[in-house]
Amino acid sequence: MQSIIHFGNIDYLIVAIYFVFVLGIGWALRRTMKGSGDFLTSARSIPGWVAGLAFLSANLGAQEVIGMAASGAKYGIMTSHFYWVGAIPAMVFLGVFMMPFYYGSKARSVPEYLKLRFDEKTRGFNALSFAVMTIFSSGISMYAMAKLMGLLLGWSFEASIAISALIVLVYIFLGGLTSAIYNEVLQFFMIVFGFAPLVFLGLKDVGGWSGLKEKLVGVSTSQGFAPGAWTEAWSHLGAPSQNPLGVEWFGMVMGLGFVLSFGYWCTDFLVVQRALAAKTMTAARRTPLIAAIPKMLFPFLVILPGMIAIALTHQAANGATGGFMLPAKNGSYDYDLVIPYMLGHYFPTGMLGLGMTALMASFMSGMAGNVTAFNTVWTYDIYQSYIAKDKPDEHYLFVAKGATVVGILLSIAAAYLAASYNNIMDVLQLVFAFVNAPLFATFLLGMFWKRATGHGAFWGLFLGTAAAAAHHGLTVPIGAMSLVKGGWLGTVLHTYPSEMAQNFWTAIWAFSSCFIATVVISLATSSRKTDSQLRGLVWSLTPHEDKSEGDIPVWKRIAPFGAVVLILTLILNIIFW
């Protein structure tokens, strides 16, 4: 296969040095892994800033980097809603309101919290669906990486899978969750250092933000949108037909902002696990808030390259010579290649090695995050709960290490199964919509309404997931070519203007069904938990954390920190309105 990026010896050297450090961190930590708690929960020893950057980084897998740049090209600045409406408010909510219950309950995982708050079956349902999802996500990361490395560098698919799987396996096997967290922090800095010069050079090339805005006018108008559709985040959300995302403001704010993002950031164990590893309650609550600061700036790092790429491509398609051009795919452009093509275009050998290493690092930490979440849920929520209770801790450490190996083998299987889609993120969003969207209703009711019962939670979750599947099965996005996109129940009741709009509404249906079902069934059943059992798990039965903040100066407290994060995010929304 002909390679697109020409790697020099210096580039290979930088990749090699990075992997030496990655494996070295695992090696340095091997002696601290004495029990299952060290291996699976870092024995709650991680400083807040480390947990915060890991919290952010664990989500920086294939979805984020490749998918966000692709969406930046396809939808423009509106993609930043995934951050400024979606992620940030959810992260603040997690830190300020939910973390006291997660961390305070001493639960080792999100499913375990459900067991403490509700009952065994609710935990089992969540643990099993989550375990399947982590394997699927890890496999997608692996598949995407292998495909990309083959295309860019001419590496064989099998070799890429084998090498990436082996590296991730070794560093997790040696250093457990701590190793994964440390490597996520390392990866965070790699991404920043690898991509910041790309954005700098790209912006310089198009004449800064004003030059980019001017160039994107043609991209908008040639597709029948208003001139500012690619560079104004809110101005074109009046109707789905006015913007490339194909959504209106309500579906966007409710579906993406409230349901999908809160569902992901507040209940997905992959990210919550990083906060649970923090060394104190304060550090755990600060974890998502610390993560929110760089998170709000990430659109400039991952979305802007997509916007620059499509602006230059549009220019080149209209006759300009010598510029940058995205490759064509199925009558459109191959948006997933935005980042690698930009790296190859703007980086000489040397920086190219750094940029590609950052990309590989992001794929691998995508895998590692999922594998560490998988081995914890498997060991504590499935194995210890249903297969072998009351064994000595060495036994569970052994099982956890075994689960790491099996998790990676299953990811490899999933990688080979992963089909090719136009935009990886759309597929992941679909999975999140089915599994995560109803979950947030369960946690919201569980944490803030003490009357919610185990039966209510379980059947609410079940019906919410079923509602998501049914909604997806009965609707299609416009121009859907396959049943994966929807309509697989035979009848199509509604046609959405875009896949995004369909996903957002699937999430809204799932959340609402779960919420209503949980309330109705809870009122019809009696709670098996006493008030004292629910202490520390439900808002009204927990002494408020703010009291313990009595000695801390106001500016160091959690709520003011959260407020500052929200105000900064609001300012970004207004600037790019």
Add this chain to the structure above:
Amino acid sequence: MNLDIRYPIGLLFLVVGAILAIYGVVSDPGIYIAHSLGLNVNLWWGLIQIVFGAIMVGLAKSGAKKG
């Protein structure tokens, strides 16, 4: 005894930054005209990484003294 993550981060960027900066000095300027708008991105970004790496190692050292 736990590992202070600032050491590996600092060391990694010191090493990578040094490699890039040295390469930026000795490499053919033609590659910068072909790729990075004539800017010697290896040299400048290498130097910035060296500074960042040094700060990280410095923070780890002062942290170790306190702790």
